[in-house]
Amino acid sequence: MSATTQAPSLKHYEGNVLAPISWKGPITYVILGLLTIGWFGFGSPSGAQTRFLLSQGRDAIKLDPLFLAARPWALFLGFVILALAGFAAYAAVKRYRFGVWLPVLVGVAAVFAFLLWSGAGKEAAIPLSQLLAQGIVFAVPLAFGSMAGLICERVGIINIAIEGQLLAGAFAGAVVATVTGNPFTALLVAPIAGALVGALLAFFSxxxxxxxxxxxxxxxxLVIGVTSYLFSTILKDNKSLLNQPPGLPTIRIPLLADIPVFGGVFFNQNVLVYIMFAAVFVLQFMLFRSKWGLRMxxxxxxxxxxxxxxxxxxxxxxxNTMLGGAVAGLGGVAFTTMIAVTFGKEMTAGKGYIALAAMILGRWNPTGAFAAALLFGFAEALRGTLSIVGTPVPTQFLAMLPYLATIFAVAGLVGKVKAPAAEGIPYVK
Structure with missing residues (x-):
């Protein structure tokens, strides 16, 4: 049977010629599986167990700690990754298309094996439920930043200014929330600050x-310079008047928050977390199911x-460039008003660039970008948790985790990604 008569759902074509097979994903998964077996599996002490805490102190239903034999479970997860690598190789040969679920499964298996190895034989338990909850909190600015980049790039504007939009939103939200004494005012002002930066981007672009x-x-x-100057000259000397924002409330959803393990993670969170969930759902629907999304x-x-x-x-x-700036500005609230933290110079610390990587890893799709933001947020939470548990991994390496994940995403090791065709190209009528 000729290539042109093959089932179109199973093949990817460029004209009448099959696209070249990419082996990046399968090779990466094989290497990761072998490392998991050799390092986390055989590297775990024989007979040692890892203790996981499945409940937080605020959970209504308390579960007993979970004890797992570190070496057998890490070896099992390593072979699972190798099996997924085999499926990825088969899919590459057959040119099957799959979303982000395969790299997500590989990542979850590798991370869990890492946790087993890190906590093997340690007296301190790994607070799994708390780790997941912190990962979601750390993912908030990344999720909003990735959605901002997605909104802009879907119409052809490259938004490298996410870092500045996050910082502008953090600054404006902290000041206004402090002056008014109402944290919800930050949710109104921060998007305006981000939209102004977006307007400058649109004006010049x-x-x-x-x-x-x-x-x-x-x-x-520019934003780093302006906010640093205002912080040094005004906010630093008037902290109680201009830089002491109250925090947004935590909202507990009855019944759902009582679900063991995951109830407190998803349904006993800050109000900005719920806004993030709603924003991802709305943007996913609007982008692919509305006239506005079709035009974008x-x-x-x-x-x-x-x-x-x-x-x-x-x-x-x-x-849409201004809308993207407003979304990123709202994400800036996560650095200050969300958790009642004072504004500091360059407090975004490169999160805007990581948000761009999350957008690329998510393939310019809201749910994919959100999943990538959760991955990077979990890596950030992992660093703090494992430093307390006493992992043998140096804290400097743990600090590198989000950026290593960013490099892998941008390098395309999770699969081939394709940006919008007119991205970065000015339109002259």
Whole structure:
């Protein structure tokens, strides 16, 4: 049977020629599986157990700690990863398409094996439920930042300025919440601050057609400089008046919060976490099930064709770039008002760039970007938890985890990703 008569659901074509097979994913999974077996499996002390705490102190239903034999379970997870690598190789040969679920399964298996090895024979238990809850909290700014980048890049604007938009939202939210004494005002002001940075990005990128990456980097430096100056000259000397924001409340959802292990993780959280969940759901629906989303995607893929059917390309880019800035600004609240922390210079610490990596890892899809943000947030929470447990891994290496994951994502080791076709290309009518 010829290539052109194969079932289209199983094959990926470029014209009439099959696209080349990519072995990056399967090879990466094989290496990770062998490392899991050799390092986490045989590297765990024989007969040692790892203790996991499945409940938090605020949970209504308390579960007994879970004891697992470290070496057998780590070896089992290593072979699971090798089995998934075999499936990935088969899928590559057959050119099956699958989403992010395969790398997610591999990542979960590898991380759990790492936890087994880290806590093997230790007196301190690994608080699994608390670790998951902290991972979600750390993922909040990354999720909002990745959604901001997605909204902009879906219409063809590269948003490198996410870092500056997060920082602007953190600054504005902290100041206004302190002055008013109401943390909810930060949820109104922070998006405006982020949208202003987005407007500058749109102004130079669309009107004057300046290189979008250069503009984004310059805007990041600009926001860092302005907020650092205002912090040093005004906020530092008037902390109680301008930089002491109250925290957003934690909302406990009855019944759902009583579910063992996961109830407290998902249903006893800060109000901004619930807004994040809702934003991901709404954006997923709007992007692929609404006229607005169709116009967005058409402008980002083929602006000339969109213009031909009456869509105002540059106006669409203007509005969505500002909307993306507003979403990132809302994410900036996570650094200050969400947890009642005072604003500090450069407190975003590169989270905007990690959010960009989450967007790429999620393949410009809201749910995929959200899953990637959770992965990076969990890596951040893992660093703090394991340093308390007493893991043999140096804390410096644990600090590198989110950035190593970012490198792997951008390098394409999780599979081939394709950006919108008109990304970064100015449109001249």
């Amino acid at each position: 669309i009107k004057y057609r300046v290189d979008q990456i250069v503009v984004g980097v310059v805007l990041n430096v 995607r058409s402008v980002g893929e083929h602006p000339k064709a969109a213009d031909t059917v009456g869509i105002k390309v540059n106006r669409t880019r203007w509005l």
